[in-house]
Amino acid sequence: MNRIFLVAIFATMVPLHLVSAEPSAFGAGNLNNPEPYGLTSSEKVILQNKTNLKKIAVKSNNQANEVDSLRERIDGLQTILEGLSQKSQENKLHIKSLDQRNSDELNNSNEYERRLSEVSQQNSQEIDNIKLTLDELLTIVDSINISYVSKNEFNSLVSDFNKFKEQVAKELRVGAKSKKSKFEKMSNAEVAKLARANYDKKYYTKSIEQYTHLINKNYRPARAHYMIGEMYYYRKNYSDAIAYFKKSASLYSKATYMPVLMLHTAVAMDKTGDKKNAKSFYNGLISKYPNSKYAKTAKSNLNKM
Secondary structure, eight states: OHHHHHHHHHHHHSOHHHHHHOOSSOOTTOTTSSSOOSOOHHHHHHHHHHHHHHHHHHHHHHHHHHHHHHHHHHHHHHHHHHHHHHHHHHHHHHHHHHHHHOHHHHHSHHHHHHHHHHHHHHHHHHHHHHHHHHHHHHHHHHHHHHHOOOHHHHHHHHHHHHHHHHHHHHHHHHHHHHTTSGGGGSOHHHHHHHHHHHHHTTOHHHHHHHHHHHHHTTSSHHHHHHHHHHHHHHTTOHHHHHHHHHHHHHHOTTOTTHHHHHHHHHHHHHHTTOHHHHHHHHHHHHHHSTTSHHHHHHHHHHHHO
16 A cells, blocks of 8 residues: 555656656656656766767767758859859850951950950859858858867767776676675674664764675665665765665565655755655655654645745
8 A cells, every 4th residue: 555655656756657667656766857866876977978978969960960061062162163164165155256257346345345344244243152152161161160079079978988887897896895795704684783783873884885785685675775775864965865765665665664764755855956856755744644753844844845
């Protein structure tokens, strides 16, 4: 019943296609969301690379369109030049023909100057057309230079992506080493007890390491995710907190800690600027656990929004 309730809340938060794709009560960590939230550090790097690639794709498409336009202009200029050449040849033949047929008329300097002026005007018009076309071509070239994806830009993106791969590989190696850590000699129950003790002492770094070990061992993973989410919450790392709360709720939505999980999720969303979803979780907490102390806090926080 609790899972149905959480999904109902989630349905008011995100579009229907996200509900079908995300089984938990949260939309956090969804990189396909137009406004993603609750991203882990690795997800933020992936989103940034995705954004950079999209920008370069747009610039490349624009350049391709401008190059096509430039080619069309060049073809047009070539046509004009060919036409000018042909007309110039025709004018020469015309003058020669006139000279042969009516030399007396051409000997008249005034008539000769008149015909020469007509030819000159025609040539001037063609030259003006060429200048206009050249100006348009220069404008296109300048536009391409402005939006050009330089080799340095592309290399920088490749470098960032390689650094990200190295970071992920390093994290995986560290994770592999942790599986062979001192916790291997302890039972899962002993590690859980130690993790809780460190949590109570606010030794969060140690506690997170131990709960992560339990997650890798699939030992009470819902609680382990919740506890890590709590520590990130108290460290004010709200995006990571939301991501861990999300995973915890998807694994087990009937846990006794669900009221505080929902309250801290709402607060984390509020702190990250997601007011709409924060209100949804506050209201959901009040509706589902009306007599709890967390519901009272939710009401108070709602009144302040």
